[in-house]
Amino acid sequence: MKLLVVMEGNRLPVGSAVVEMRAETPDTLRRTTEDAIAAGTRHFGVIGSDADAATIASVASRAGVRVAIAPPSNGDLARAFALAGSSVVDRLVAAREYPIDIGHVEGAWGRTTFLNGVAAGAAVHGARATRWIVGHRGPVEVSGRRTVSDPRASAVLVCNGQFWDGVAVAPKATPMDGVFDIQVLSTGRSAVPGLLTAMARGLHLGRPGVTRTRTAEARISIPPRWSVVVDGVLRGRGSFTVALTDTPLDLLI
Secondary structure, eight states: OEEEEEEOSSSOOTTOOEEEEEESSHHHHHHHHHHHHHTTOOEEEEESOHHHHHHHHHHHHHHTOEEEEEOOTTOHHHHHTTOTTOOHHHHHHHOOEEEEOOEEEEETTEEEEESSEEEEEGGGGOSSOTTTTTTOOEEEEEESSSEEEEEEEOEEEEESSSOBTTBOSOTTOOTTSSSEEEEEEOOOGGGHHHHHHHHHTTOOTTSTTEEEEEESEEEEEOOTTOEEEETTEEEEESOEEEEEOSSOEEEEO
16 A cells, blocks of 8 residues: 655645545656645555555656655664654755665566666565575676676665665665666676675675676676666566656655
């Protein structure tokens, strides 16, 4: 269940009307947002997952409206902005506005928007999973500002934010820096515990088998069998492209 809360009025004075709209699917959520904007709404409060917030962002950024989010307290977007336990209504009324980057990802399975990140290969199992290395070894090439390749990679991470699965895997990234932090990870089975331990501390970037590049757009070629997870949601398998949108999202923090 997705929940979209809309606060009406441009200045959001205390006592503004609150309208709650429920949407069962991303398409319904997108249409609901479009209808609300067409009716004059300029401020949105979103209570839902990172993927829900990204769906709203794909419409809101083009219309120039402002958004406050209240993702789950364990969500990666919530961690990036220390939003756990805060009130979405309070932020709509009094918060500062931050323009954050929005990403598009597209593969043979379709096209969608993301705010936090994309994981492929072993990375879809999470930052602490014991299955991290099982069944995932293959050629990877990232073609962006520069080309990065590994014939026996295990995983790829495309980070717009700092966190993935609750871990600061991109400690030098922010969703306001105009680039993705892309990491290609390659490690043998015996080295997996050390890699994941270093990830948990944000100290893995200098380790052997970790290659990093920063770019605003890239084509990422991966084995056809590799799954692709976008903002925590499984979207499909195989190669994909990523690119930042031209218009950032005005996020209220």
